[in-house]
Amino acid sequence: xxxxxxxxxxxxxxxxxxxxxxxxxxxxxxxxxxxxxxxxxxxxxxxxxxxxxxxxxxxxxxxxxxxxxxxxxxxxxxxxxxxxxxxxxxxxxxxxxxxxxxxxxxxxxxxxxxxxxxxxxxxxxxxxxxxxxxxxxxxxxxxxxxxxxxxxxxxxxxxxxxxxxxxxxxxxxxxxxxxxxxxxxxxxxxxxxxxxxxxxxxxxxxxxxxxxxxxxxxxxxxxxxxxxxxxxxxxxxxxxxxxxxxxxxxxxxxxxxxxxxxxxxxxxxxxxxxxxxxxxxxxxxxxxxxxxxxxxxxxxxxxxxxxx
Numbered sequence: 001x002x003x004x005x006x007x008x009x010x011x012x013x014x015x016x017x018x019x020x021x022x023x024x025x026x027x028x029x030x031x032x033x034x035x036x037x038x039x040x041x042x043x044x045x046x047x048x049x050x051x052x053x054x055x056x057x058x059x060x061x062x063x064x065x066x067x068x069x070x071x072x073x074x075x076x077x078x079x080x081x082x083x084x085x086x087x088x089x090x091x092x093x094x095x096x097x098x099x100x101x102x103x104x105x106x107x108x109x110x111x112x113x114x115x116x117x118x119x120x121x122x123x124x125x126x127x128x129x130x131x132x133x134x135x136x137x138x139x140x141x142x143x144x145x146x147x148x149x150x151x152x153x154x155x156x157x158x159x160x161x162x163x164x165x166x167x168x169x170x171x172x173x174x175x176x177x178x179x180x181x182x183x184x185x186x187x188x189x190x191x192x193x194x195x196x197x198x199x200x201x202x203x204x205x206x207x208x209x210x211x212x213x214x215x216x217x218x219x220x221x222x223x224x225x226x227x228x229x230x231x232x233x234x235x236x237x238x239x240x241x242x243x244x245x246x247x248x249x250x251x252x253x254x255x256x257x258x259x260x261x262x263x264x265x266x267x268x269x270x271x272x273x274x275x276x277x278x279x280x281x282x283x284x285x286x287x288x289x290x291x292x293x294x295x296x297x298x299x300x301x302x303x304x305x306x307x308x
Contacts, residue, residue, distance in 0.1 A: 003098075004243070005042050013042055024064075028055040036223060036283020043242075045283065049222055050076025066090055087146040093135055095128035096146055097121075100153025105131075106185035107157060110174030114186045193246045200226035200288070202235060203254035204295045208275040210254070211282075219247070220285040226251065226292075227271055236294065240287040251291055 001010045001017075017038050021027040027035070032052055039048035053075040058064055064085075065071050071082035083094035097105075102115040105127045113120040133141045156163050162181060164170050175184040198219075203210040211224045219242070231252020240247045274282070276296055284292065 001042055001047070003047060004044050009042065013038070024055045024058050027052065028059040032222070033224075033282055037281045040284055040289060041286050043286070045223055046216075046221060047076060048283070049216065064089070068094060084146060087142050091140060091143045093132040093137075093142045094146075095125065095132055096149070097124055097128050098150065098153075100157070101128070101149055103159060103185055104149065104153045104157045107162075107175035107181060108169060108173045110178065110180070110184065112184060112186065114188055116188060120185075193241070193244065195248060196245050197248045197250065199228060199230040200249060200251045200291075201229040201231060201254040202226055202251050202291070202295055204292075204299055206299050208273050209279060209292060209295065210271050210273050211279070212271050219245075220288075222283065223285050223288075224274075224279075224282045225285060225288050227254075229254070236291060238287055238291065240285075247287070249287055249291070 001014055020034075020038060021030060030052070032049065035048050035052045036045060039045060042048075054077065057074055065074070066086070068079075068082050068086050071077050071085055072079060077085075080096045080098055083096045084098075086092050086094040087096065099115075102124055105111065105124050106115060106120075109123075109127045111120060111123050111127065115121060115124060133145050152167070152169075156167050164173070164176055164181065167173070170176055173181075175181045210227065212227045214220050214223055214225050216222045229252070230250075231254070233252065234250045235253050236251045238249045238251075240249060276299075279292060279296075280289075
C-alpha cells in the first residue's frame with residue numbers, strides 16, 4: 001500500500017484491510033471485488049489485483065517461497081519487495097531499495113542524479129549490495145539492519161528538512177560534507193501532465209445505477225465504473241489527477257439503452273445494474289465514487305431518475 005501512496009492515506013486503509021483479511025488464506029478466498037472495494041481511495045489498483053493473485057499462488061503452493069528468485073515470481077513482487085521479505089521474514093541479508101532507502105544511499109554515498117534514471121539506479125543498487133551485513137553475522141542482524149535502514153529514511157533522512165543532527169551516520173555523509181543535502185537526490189524531471197477527456201454515462205434512479213467493469217489494463221483497471229460514452233449535455237464535470245495524466249471526466253445522462261450498450265461494447269462483462277446498497281462495497285475509482293454519491297443524493301431527494 002505504501003508504494004506510491006502517502007502514509008496518512010494508507011494507515012486507516014491498512015487497518016481495515018487487515019481486520020478483514022488477517023492472513024493470506026482469508027485474502028486468497030475473498031472475491032476480487034471485495035479486495036478492490038477495500039483498496040478504494042489508494043489508487044494504483046493493479047497492486048490490489050497482484051496482491052490477491054499472489055495470495056492465491058501462495059496458498060496453492062502451500063506456503064510462502066523463501067528464496068529471492070521464487071518470491072520475485074509472485075505477481076507484483078519486484079526485486080526490492082522480495083529482498084525485504086527475505087530480510088525481514090527470514091533474517092537473511094538482502095538489498096532493498098525503496099524510495100526512502102534510495103534517498104539515504106544517495107546522500108550518504110553522494111550519488112548525484114534522479115534515482116529513477118537507470119544509470120543512477122544501478123549505482124544505488126551497488127551501494128545497497130555493498131553495505132549488507134555479512135551472512136555469518138549474529139541472528140537478527142539482517143532483519144534489524146533492513147528495518148533500521150527503512151526507519152532512517154522515513155523518520156530522519158526526510159526529503160525536505162532532514163534531521164541531520166540526529167542522524168547516526170551523519171559524520172561520513174558525503175552530501176552533508178559538501179552541503180548538498182538539499183539537492184541530493186535530484187527530483188524527478190518535471191514534465192507537463194497531458195489532459196485526457198473521458199465521457200461517462202449515468203443511468204441511475206432510486207432503485208440503483210448501471211455500472212460496468214473496466215478492463216484490467218488501462219486507467220482504473222478491473223474496477224467498476226460508469227460506462228464510457230458521450231451525451232448531448234453534460235450532467236457533471238470533474239478533474240482528477242493521476243501520476244502521468246490529468247483526467248477531465250464529463251458525466252452525461254444515458255438517454256437510451258442503445259447508447260449504453262454501444263458505450264460498453266469495449267468493456268468486459270457488459271452493463272450490470274446494482275442496487276445502491278450493493279454499490280458502496282465495490283471497487284470504485286475515487287472520482288467515480290464521488291460522482292455516484294452525488295447522483296445517489298439527487299435520486300433519493302427527488303425520487304426521480306437521473307437519466308433522461
